[in-house]
Amino acid sequence: MLNLNVVLVLVILTGGISLYAWSNPTLRESWIMTPFLVRRRNEWYRFLTSGFLHADWMHLIFNMLAFYSFGGLIQDVFVQVFGVMGGIWCFLLLYLGGIIVSDIPTYLRHRNDPNYHSLGASGGVASVIFASILFRPIEGGIYIFPIPFAIPGVLFGILYLAYSYYQGRRQGDNINHDAHFYGAIYGIILTLLLVPISGSIFWKEIQSYLFN
Numbered sequence: 001m002l003n004l005n006v007v008l009v010l011v012i013l014t015g016g017i018s019l020y021a022w023s024n025p026t027l028r029e030s031w032i033m034t035p036f037l038v039r040r041r042n043e044w045y046r047f048l049t050s051g052f053l054h055a056d057w058m059h060l061i062f063n064m065l066a067f068y069s070f071g072g073l074i075q076d077v078f079v080q081v082f083g084v085m086g087g088i089w090c091f092l093l094l095y096l097g098g099i100i101v102s103d104i105p106t107y108l109r110h111r112n113d114p115n116y117h118s119l120g121a122s123g124g125v126a127s128v129i130f131a132s133i134l135f136r137p138i139e140g141g142i143y144i145f146p147i148p149f150a151i152p153g154v155l156f157g158i159l160y161l162a163y164s165y166y167q168g169r170r171q172g173d174n175i176n177h178d179a180h181f182y183g184a185i186y187g188i189i190l191t192l193l194l195v196p197i198s199g200s201i202f203w204k205e206i207q208s209y210l211f212n
Contacts, residue, residue: 098127127187
């Protein structure tokens with residue numbers, strides 16, 4: 001249990017399910033986020049299952065690389081603060097909760113639209129990214145494979161949200177890009193509640209960068 005890498009397990013699980021769903025339209029249609037069907041048939045499980053589906057290779061690789069690059073840091077922090085089991089449960093609450101919570105605005109906006117569908121782990125990934133940024137906004141930077149140099153967390157977060165905004169305006173790809181924004185907010189709030197000192201860590205590092 002001490003060596004359990006929850007991030008790697010989730011990456012493998014998400015990748016496997018996404019690949020299988022590409023060749024199994026029935027599974028994809030039964031798991032994808034369709035607010036109209038959630039409301040009409042009470043298929044609330046779609047809030048979670050849609051997070052294990054991805055539109056294509058680019059969508060899957062982008063999400064899983066970002067998740068893997070940032071996830072280890074926040075999992076280690078939670079384990080240090082809450083112990084092994086407590087840390088794992090908090091990490092799952094952050095990631096899976098981010099997937100679910102970030103879909104709530106989408107559900108409210110499209111619950112009467114039978115033609116709207118969305119999928120992807122965007123909300124959970126954004127939750128993990130912005131939780132990690134609280135602990136390492138500048139110092140040390142964060143390595144994003146395969147980029148050979150460290151990127152400051154704050155910079156990556158800004159670029160991540162800018163990309164999401166741009167793609168969200170394009171629409172048409174079934175990817176819920178708006179979930180990045182709501183997932184980011186959820187990740188920040190939950191982490192501040194779980195580890196209040198994270199706010200001080202973030203502010204001290206930003207101050208050090210700006211005024212030293």
